Amino acid sequence: MNSNSLSPSPATAALPGWRLPRFALSRWQWLAAGLSLVTLIPLAVILASFLHIDGEIWAHLSEFVLPRLLANTALLLVGVSLGVLLLGVPLGWLVAVHEFPGRWLFSWALMLPLAMPAYVMAFTQIGLFDFTGVVQTWLRDTWGSSAWMPPIRSRGGVLLVMSLALYPYVFLLARDAFATQGRRALEAAQSLGLNPWQGFWRVALPMARPWLMGGVSLALMEALADFGAVSIFSFDAFTTAIYKAWFGMFSLSAASQLASLLVLLVFVLIWLEQHIRGRRAYHAGRLAAPQPRLPLRGASAWLACGFASLVLLLAFVLPFGQLLVWAARVWQADLDARYIDFVWHSLALAGMAGALVVCVALALSYAQRRDPQPRTRLLVRLATLGYAVPGTVLAVGLFIPVAWLDNLLLAWLGEALPSGTTAIFKGTLAVMLLAYLARFAAVGFSSVDAAMQRITRSQEETARTLGESGWRLLRRVHVPMLRGGLFTALLMVLVDVMKEMPITLMTRPFGWDTLAVRIFEMTSEGEWERAALPAVTLVLTGLLPVLLLAHSSSSAQAPSR
Amino acid sequence: MTPPLLQLDAISQRYARQTVVDQLSFSLQRGEIGCLLGGSGCGKTTVLRCIAGFETLSAGRIVLDGQLLADTRLHTPAHTRQIGMVFQDYGLFPHLTVAGNIGFGLSALARDEQARRTSDMLALVGLANLADSYPHELSGGQQQRVALARALAPRPRLLLLDEPFSNLDVALRERLGQEVRDILKAAGATAILVTHDQNEAFAMADKVGVMDQGRIMQWDTPYNLYHQPANRTVASFIGQGVLLPGVVCADACIQIELGEACSMRPHGFVAGTPVEVLLRPDDVIHDDSSPLQATVVGRAFRGAEFLYTLALPSGHTLLAQVASHHNHALGESIGIRLDTAHLVAFGVSAPDAPR
Numbered sequence: 060m061n062s063n064s065l066s067p068s069p070a071t072a073a074l075p076g077w078r079l080p081r082f083a084l085s086r087w088q089w090l091a092a093g094l095s096l097v098t099l100i101p102l103a104v105i106l107a108s109f110l111h112i113d114g115e116i117w118a119h120l121s122e123f124v125l126p127r128l129l130a131n132t133a134l135l136l137v138g139v140s141l142g143v144l145l146l147g148v149p150l151g152w153l154v155a156v157h158e159f160p161g162r163w164l165f166s167w168a169l170m171l172p173l174a175m176p177a178y179v180m181a182f183t184q185i186g187l188f189d190f191t192g193v194v195q196t197w198l199r200d201t202w203g204s205s206a207w208m209p210p211i212r213s214r215g216g217v218l219l220v221m222s223l224a225l226y227p228y229v230f231l232l233a234r235d236a237f238a239t240q241g242r243r244a245l246e247a248a249q250s251l252g253l254n255p256w257q258g259f260w261r262v263a264l265p266m267a268r269p270w271l272m273g274g275v276s277l278a279l280m281e282a283l284a285d286f287g288a289v290s291i292f293s294f295d296a297f298t299t300a301i302y303k304a305w306f307g308m309f310s311l312s313a314a315s316q317l318a319s320l321l322v323l324l325v326f327v328l329i330w331l332e333q334h335i336r337g338r339r340a341y342h343a344g345r346l347a348a349p350q351p352r353l354p355l356r357g358a359s360a361w362l363a364c365g366f367a368s369l370v371l372l373l374a375f376v377l378p379f380g381q382l383l384v385w386a387a388r389v390w391q392a393d394l395d396a397r398y399i400d401f402v403w404h405s406l407a408l409a410g411m412a413g414a415l416v417v418c419v420a421l422a423l424s425y426a427q428r429r430d431p432q433p434r435t436r437l438l439v440r441l442a443t444l445g446y447a448v449p450g451t452v453l454a455v456g457l458f459i460p461v462a463w464l465d466n467l468l469l470a471w472l473g474e475a476l477p478s479g480t481t482a483i484f485k486g487t488l489a490v491m492l493l494a495y496l497a498r499f500a501a502v503g504f505s506s507v508d509a510a511m512q513r514i515t516r517s518q519e520e521t522a523r524t525l526g527e528s529g530w531r532l533l534r535r536v537h538v539p540m541l542r543g544g545l546f547t548a549l550l551m552v553l554v555d556v557m558k559e560m561p562i563t564l565m566t567r568p569f570g571w572d573t574l575a576v577r578i579f580e581m582t583s584e585g586e587w588e589r590a591a592l593p594a595v596t597l598v599l600t601g602l603l604p605v606l607l608l609a610h611s612s613s614s615a616q617a618p619s620r
Numbered sequence: 621m622t623p624p625l626l627q628l629d630a631i632s633q634r635y636a637r638q639t640v641v642d643q644l645s646f647s648l649q650r651g652e653i654g655c656l657l658g659g660s661g662c663g664k665t666t667v668l669r670c671i672a673g674f675e676t677l678s679a680g681r682i683v684l685d686g687q688l689l690a691d692t693r694l695h696t697p698a699h700t701r702q703i704g705m706v707f708q709d710y711g712l713f714p715h716l717t718v719a720g721n722i723g724f725g726l727s728a729l730a731r732d733e734q735a736r737r738t739s740d741m742l743a744l745v746g747l748a749n750l751a752d753s754y755p756h757e758l759s760g761g762q763q764q765r766v767a768l769a770r771a772l773a774p775r776p777r778l779l780l781l782d783e784p785f786s787n788l789d790v791a792l793r794e795r796l797g798q799e800v801r802d803i804l805k806a807a808g809a810t811a812i813l814v815t816h817d818q819n820e821a822f823a824m825a826d827k828v829g830v831m832d833q834g835r836i837m838q839w840d841t842p843y844n845l846y847h848q849p850a851n852r853t854v855a856s857f858i859g860q861g862v863l864l865p866g867v868v869c870a871d872a873c874i875q876i877e878l879g880e881a882c883s884m885r886p887h888g889f890v891a892g893t894p895v896e897v898l899l900r901p902d903d904v905i906h907d908d909s910s911p912l913q914a915t916v917v918g919r920a921f922r923g924a925e926f927l928y929t930l931a932l933p934s935g936h937t938l939l940a941q942v943a944s945h946h947n948h949a950l951g952e953s954i955g956i957r958l959d960t961a962h963l964v965a966f967g968v969s970a971p972d973a974p975r
Contacts, residue, residue, distance in 0.1 A: 517711030520674055520698070521767075525725030525774060528699040535724070539715040 101456025178287025510544025
């Protein structure tokens with residue numbers, strides 16, 4: 060044992076009396092640390108806004124804004140949690156463990172709402188269920204009255220729309236958890252004398268709890284980050300308040316202080332999510348192959364089919380149908396050169412951001428691979444933390460340091476610049492791309508890293524014994540084997556960037572209006588029809604990754620070859 | 621004698637608190653095939669990874685062909701060592717064809733030279749007709765040979781094989797073992813094999829090291845390991861057999877319950893010393909005319925022979941390998957005699973020490 064201390068390590072032998080400082084990072088760790096700055100600097104700037112609190116603004120905020128924001132946010136968190144659980148868990152349970160008419164269709168089609176951004180869901184549902192909408196009009200024509208319908212433009216409406224848009228997160232995780240352990244749990248429960256209903260409540264549901272809570276926390280992060288849907292409903296949330304503070308009151312410090320509160324909320328959620336995910340990892344090792352399903356018969360089969368159909372109808376078929384009807388009505392007028400510009404801007408931004416994110420994701424994943432230490436893992440986790448940070452927060456958090464840097468440079472360079480220069484980096488594409496990178500690095504990283512995990516250590520080590528190392532190793536072994544993962548990452552980021560509203564809205568350079576911006580402008584004037592064509596385009600592109608996900612999960616669900 | 625190609629001097633490998641490899645030494649001549657044999661967790665794969673350059677040493681040094689590869693200060697990176705390795709799961713690249721895999725390590729050569737070397741290797745392992753197949757289209761044995769050809773293609777100074785046959789079924793394992801040995805010998809390669817399978821070690825290697833708890837208990841030819849095990853651990857790991865108590869009566873003879881057992885060589889104990897004698901199943905011969913009787917208490921039919929477990933009057937048991945037409949029931953008494961050309965004895969209280 061003590062021969063360890065007798066034989067000097069290379070470093071101490073070279074520098075007698077010196078110990079390497081404990082924060083010394085390997086070059087892979089430096090890489091990850093550098094990349095994490097894109098997320099950490101905006102977060103630090105936002106949190107630092109508490110260091111110089113403007114008393115006047117704060118007094119205004121705490122008197123007029125904060126009480127309503129906090130009440131609304133609490134309502135949103137509780138309501139969306141309940142909503143996504145009530146939709147996602149029963150659907151996941153039905154589809155995973157039972158056999159009923161249409162089960163195969165529902166098992167993937169119930170994911171389709173993922174293709175529809177919450178803000179698109181919001182204005183189509185209003186269009187459908189408002190007093191002048193299709194549904195109420197039909198009710199009046201048929202039954203003479205529609206007064207009993209609760210108004211859609213209400214808090215309940217917000218919660219309904221959010222739940223319909225976000226339940227797939229819970230559905231997906233519930234379905235997979237139940238598919239792998241539900242049937243066996245039920246059998247174990249039955250052998251101990253419980254009926255299936257008791258078995259669900261006392262065994263299957265508690266066993267799946269880590270997955271369900273994981274799904275709920277994902278949905279809640281989306282709900283907290285949502286800007287478009289709440290602004291369509293004029294429902295005051297932190298994101299809309301940040302936007303108003305900056306673009307309405309022109310108070311960057313009010314915006315950043317509101318953002319800091321939102322960040323604190325998000326941190327609590329992340330903490331919960333990590334806590335739960337740790338337990339899920341423990342469970343995941345014991346997941347078995349999917350088991351055969353229990354057939355439902357008679358009324359219960361049709362009830363199951365009816366419930367799933369109703370959710371699918373409300374969450375995807377009706378809203379998408381409404382969009383198509385509107386789009387058909389306006390496309391001749393709206394499909395003009397400006398529209399082509401929106402599409403082009405969306406695609407160009409998404410393509411640039413996608414390429415950037417994929418490169419960063421590859422670098423992070425490779426760094427973690429080459430230097431598999433807890434510290435590298437931590438740095439990579441920090442670099443991908445932005446998935447949880449709402450776009451409004453990132454926009455504010457990046458703008459402040461960029462503006463500071465601009466002022467510094469302007470003061471320094473002064474005369475060297477052409478007269479009238481007021482900005483260097485401010486309002487450029489670079490800032491926007493950095494914000495996208497911070498927000499979507501995790502999306503890219505997770506699919507690249509999943510593919511990286513499939514490269515075995517022996518494949519890598521074989522290449523090393525054959526004389527390859529460093530970047531050549533990456534190029535000759537990893538990149539070709541990661542092709543699928545890189546493509547998935549690119550596609551996911553592409554679609555997410557196209558849907559992203561607040562970052563685009565708040566950081567776009569002049570003239571860079573995208574489909575999402577167009578939707579925001581039309582919906583804020585209540586022109587649902589004119590928002591339909593860009594919305595249809597977004598939904599159709601959003602379908603690509605969802606179908607990919609449906610395909611990969613259905614092949615994972617198939618019995619092993 | 622020429623200096624060895626590979627020399628390991630008292631290498632040690634420690635993780636936090638655990639010593640995985642403990643002061644291990646051995647050397648290998650050019651063209652020899654060595655084998656590290658041991659149960660799981662004995663440290664044999666770690667030794668291989670130290671030689672390949674995937675692990676750093678806590679103590680000791682590794683010298684290959686006169687070049688210091690590693691000691692506590694120096695660590696030559698794996699990719700510059702020119703040591704080939706065949707992994708347990710083969711580590712084939714799924715995105716490359718068989719020819720692409722084999723040519724992977726040849727990028728320093730000119731293109732036509734690469735092609736020539738690749739086709740030579742394909743011919744050597746008998747896969748010339750599968751050059752354009754992808755790894756997932758091959759059988760396990762074919763994948764194994766691709767991995768071997770890929771490792772041999774850049775003419776490594778040393779080839780390492782980590783449990784190369786463990787993913788194959790038993791019948792294939794035996795055939796491939798011989799085949800791989802022939803390929804290695806034809807290529808003039810020096811190789812080290814790691815395995816837990818004694819048959820594999822004996823079929824392939826010129827020298828075998830039996831490992832336990834990070835140390836080599838004995839480094840010797842398969843013949844000597846079987847007939848002259850250095851200690852009880854090696855004796856019990858290699859082959860079957862039992863230990864019977866006895867007392868030394870002469871330079872080459874030991875008195876045991878079955879009479880006086882003598883061998884061709886002196887055993888080195890002083891007369892009167894209490895010892896334990898190793899009796900292999902093939903040391904015990906079934907002989908109906910022998911006055912020595914033992915009771916059958918267990919029998920395992922192996923086709924060509926029976927392996928009988930026999931109880932002596934004292935209660936000690938022995939194993940006997942008997943041709944299978946001698947079919948005896950449990951409880952029957954049969955005549956036996958000893959045929960101990962190699963007499964192996966251990967001092968009663970002697971601790972296990974590497975020899």
